[in-house]
Amino acid sequence: MTESPTQTATAPATTMQLEFLTDDDETVRICVDYWRQAENGRFALTVREIAHLYGIRRDAISTLVETYSFVWQDDICCGRCKNPYRFSTRTQYQNRRWFQDRICLSCQEAEHREIVNRKKTIISEMRRSAEGNKPSLENLDLITKIYLLATTQTLGNENLTTIESLNDYSILKLSPDPDYDKTILRHLIQQNLLLISLDTHIEAVQLSEDGQFAIEIGESKFNLALHPDQVIALMNEIYNAETASEIIQVPEFAELCHEAQLNECLAFLKLALGKHRLYLSPGKKTRQVLTQCLEHFSVAQIYCLIWRAAKDAAAYSLRPGIGRRHAANSVVGNISRYMETALANGWDIKAFRRDYDLPQSSLSRILFNVVLGTDDGGFKYALHELLDGDRRMSTSL
Numbered sequence: 277m278t279e280s281p282t283q284t285a286t287a288p289a290t291t292m293q294l295e296f297l298t299d300d301d302e303t304v305r306i307c308v309d310y311w312r313q314a315e316n317g318r319f320a321l322t323v324r325e326i327a328h329l330y331g332i333r334r335d336a337i338s339t340l341v342e343t344y345s346f347v348w349q350d351d352i353c354c355g356r357c358k359n360p361y362r363f364s365t366r367t368q369y370q371n372r373r374w375f376q377d378r379i380c381l382s383c384q385e386a387e388h389r390e391i392v393n394r395k396k397t398i399i400s401e402m403r404r405s406a407e408g409n410k411p412s413l414e415n416l417d418l419i420t421k422i423y424l425l426a427t428t429q430t431l432g433n434e435n436l437t438t439i440e441s442l443n444d445y446s447i448l449k450l451s452p453d454p455d456y457d458k459t460i461l462r463h464l465i466q467q468n469l470l471l472i473s474l475d476t477h478i479e480a481v482q483l484s485e486d487g488q489f490a491i492e493i494g495e496s497k498f499n500l501a502l503h504p505d506q507v508i509a510l511m512n513e514i515y516n517a518e519t520a521s522e523i524i525q526v527p528e529f530a531e532l533c534h535e536a537q538l539n540e541c542l543a544f545l546k547l548a549l550g551k552h553r554l555y556l557s558p559g560k561k562t563r564q565v566l567t568q569c570l571e572h573f574s575v576a577q578i579y580c581l582i583w584r585a586a587k588d589a590a591a592y593s594l595r596p597g598i599g600r601r602h603a604a605n606s607v608v609g610n611i612s613r614y615m616e617t618a619l620a621n622g623w624d625i626k627a628f629r630r631d632y633d634l635p636q637s638s639l640s641r642i643l644f645n646v647v648l649g650t651d652d653g654g655f656k657y658a659l660h661e662l663l664d665g666d667r668r669m670s671t672s673l
């Protein structure tokens with residue numbers, strides 16, 4: 277049945293407008309009786325009375341009325357398109373105030389379509405901009421090359437053309453810490469090496485009210501801007517024993533190793549606190565204390581310092597008047613104190629093993645296994661031990 281009103285009537289004493297979707301006289305009469313209101317605004321007849329009057333079952337009356345008529349009021353309309361809401365049952369009509377100025381379904385759908393189109397445009401414009409600025413393999417710095425290789429190994433497909441979204445993948449770890457994973461991808465996007473995929477789900481694009489937008493990197497898929505042959509050339513360069521000795525001499529290499537170790541510590545810090553239901557968003561202070569620790573100890577030993585410091589923070593949280601946030605923040609001071617005491621007393625800090633939940637990442641394997649030629653040396657040894665060469669030779673034997 278198409279909605280083609282054939283007759284219109286105005287019920288008395290209200291502004292209710294009644295319309296019919298049929299020209300059958302008896303159906304129209306039933307609808308008029310159904311919607312008729314008395315002086316006091318109540319419906320004049322009950323459905324039972326109407327059913328009795330026409331010799332039809334009550335449920336058939338309701339179906340007829342709902343199918344062949346509707347009512348509306350010009351003050352109960354959509355807040356956007358101003359079209360009046362249509363009511364097909366008495367219950368809907370009695371609750372009409374609830375609809376006042378609400379956005380109607382068709383306006384909601386139009387708004388949704390507009391948002392989807394805007395997000396698709398953002399994705400395609402981001403991609404077009406990056407495609408027009410592809411870097412050449414020769415101009416890439418060492419950090420970018422290693423980030424790209426780690427990303428390709430972890431999230432890349434067999435054909436070396438696409439990068440799956442971080443949130444879809446959990447078999448291999450890109451870097452030691454999820455926040456660092458995003459830093460790596462962000463770096464590669466800024467270098468125009470990752471082109472956002474047109475298959476990226478539009479939910480990955482977040483629009484803000486001021487017209488700005490943000491991309492949820494973990495939800496995004498990418499295509500590699502380099503040709504697969506170029507990616508293979510890059511792998512050959514990093515996996516070559518002769519170039520490895522040159523790579524180690526580049527200052528950025530030591531920086532990258534340090535960053536990887538620091539993130540091993542940050543990831544374990546979050547894990548250790550989480551086991552005590554304490555949460556911390558590490559900032560500059562935490563990074564600085566852990567950097568000091570890394571000058572003296574291996575990541576395996578710093579795990580021990582972190583574990584004890586988190587335990588102390590948990591005990592501290594149980595004291596009266598101490599909030600969990602305050603207790604979590606105390607962990608950094610605890611680590612610092614343990615480090616100073618250990619150094620002052622020449623303690624030999626116990627080395628922990630890798631936690632089952634924090635396996636070695638792809639980035640760490642490239643840095644410490646492939647280039648430095650150790651077996652997870654980035655975990656077992658302090659960086660200065662690895663970079664001076666002796667430890668490398670002894671551990672790779």
Ligand SMILES: [Zn+2]
Nearest residue numbers: 354357380383
């Ligand atoms: Zn509307």
